[in-house]
Amino acid sequence: MSEGFGNGVRRRASAGIFAALHVLLLVYSLSGIFSKLASSQPFLSFEFVALYGCMLLVLFVYAIAWQQIIKRLPLSVAFANKAVTVVWGIVWGFMFFHEQVTASMVVGAAIVMAGVVLYSTDGDEKDGEEK
Template identity: 40%
Template sequence: MKTKPKFKNIIILQLVIIIYSLSSVCAKFASNEAFLSPKFVLFYGIEILILGIYAILWQQVIKHFDLSIAYANRATGLLWSVIFALFIFKENITVMNIVGIGVAICGIILVNLDEHTSPDTDH
């Protein structure tokens, strides 16, 4: 078990998750273009580039977290995706969206708290 993550590492983890969420933004832009049109290829290419950058950064970030903590925190991607949908695409956010994000955030908190309060069982 790793030590408690530093605040700086948690911020970096969230930035990496935001980068991952941006790939969905590019996918949405690409989906609004004609298949294989120059804009479609551009947005699709940017999406692949973002995913490549994300993969490299993710490998570096998980060095500082237990894997269970890092993956639980990826659920914050839901929050970032809804924020992007609201501000970039002007999509409507429903009460159910907010409730769902709230449930996911509660789950993240529970997983994070469990990891930090569980006794060390390594012998």
């Protein structure tokens, strides 16, 4: 009975790490917004420096948090999940830059998400078989 409880706690902790990973990847994707906005400003203008500084700040926070995530997840799993930034790129492009979302972009994003889900859940099944 305690083994079942331990597995439940482990799964909740794992779900929490995955949630933190995906929040972190959302934050990471914001660097693309700042860099694209900075690129539309005159070089070394106040706006350029401020937006570029925000991009660097996001990347700094991401780098520190990424190290904490990979302490708790296998690197291959964490890195495979990084592909969801493609989806965030599509969302941010639509919301902030009024870019057109095409059917092929949606299909591509769905394939990426399916791959992430399949890869992430594949280890859970193998872990259950080994124990």
